[in-house]
Amino acid sequence: MSETDRGPAALLLLARLDSRRLPGKGLMDLGGRPVLGRAVDRLRRCGIVNDMILATSDRAIDDPLEAFAEAEGIGCYRGDAHDVAKRCTDACTDNGLDWFIRICGDSPFADPAVVDSVARRFLDAGVDLATNVYPRSFPIGASAEAVSRAAMERILAATDDLAYREHVTLYAYEHPADFTIDSVLPADPGYEDLSIAVDTPEDLDRARRLIALLPDPKTATLEEILKLQPQAA
Incomplete structure (x- = not known):
């Protein structure tokens, strides 16, 4: 785990293999690597x-995700x-984390610079939650939320409504007086309605075209990805 001045932390990648729109998407091929890869x-x-932890379900359908994590x-x-809020909180408890950064597993273009910005805001501001989705200010697929375990425990104590607990941080956003929340905004706004996530077959086709355009998919900046995205559309 990564040690910080607010205690140990990790990136939690959330994934399941029974997505309604694109089942199995996390392990589908994307230019020679799985989407999650x-x-x-x-x-x-x-x-x-x-440090990364793949947070998935305890059902047999998601056994391949555990195998993927082990191989990686x-x-x-x-x-x-x-109950994804409980899954995240329990993952923190099980791994001795004081906070985590939530990343959706359908985000093959997740940007490390954006994640670092959110993590730095969380550390510097001393808040319960630092985010670039409240309000949404980055493309879907470049989202990141840094959340304290204590805040997650308060969410679990406050509600057992699955509509909240399935969406992890929604309760905090809808009850901002009860949580300290700080937002990270992009230097170049205007991309908040764009998606670079892989949630549908059409998204996967577009992502495959985009991967083929990138000289190095591992190191490409978000700016470079967004500039090439229209050519892959």
Whole structure:
């Protein structure tokens, strides 16, 4: 785990293999690597928190994700399929984390510089939650949230509504008076309605075209990816 002045932390990659729109997407091929593998390659370059734990469900359908994590040399935590807030909190407890950075596993173009910005804001501001999705200010697929375990425990204590607990931090965003939240905004706004995530077959086709355009998918900046994205559309 990564040690910081707010205690140990890790990147939690959230993934399941029974996505309604694109089942199995995390392990589908994307230019010679699984979609999740592309995310792992890029997130290894994070400078503040770069230890990774794949947080998936405890169902047999997600056994291949545990095998993937083992092959990649990253951690794996298995918990509730639908209560994702509890899964994240339990992953923290099980791994001795005081905070974590939430990354969706369908984000093969996750940007380490963006993740570092969110992590740095969390550390410097001393907040419960640092985010670039409240309001959404970066493309879908470049989202990151740094959250304290204590804040997650308060969310679990406050609500058992699955509509909140499936979406991890939604309760905090809808009850901002109860949480300290700081937002990270991009230097160049205007991309918040763009998606570079892989959530549908069309997204996967576009991502494959985009990967083929990138000289080095591991090190490409978000700016470089966004500039090439129209050519892959």
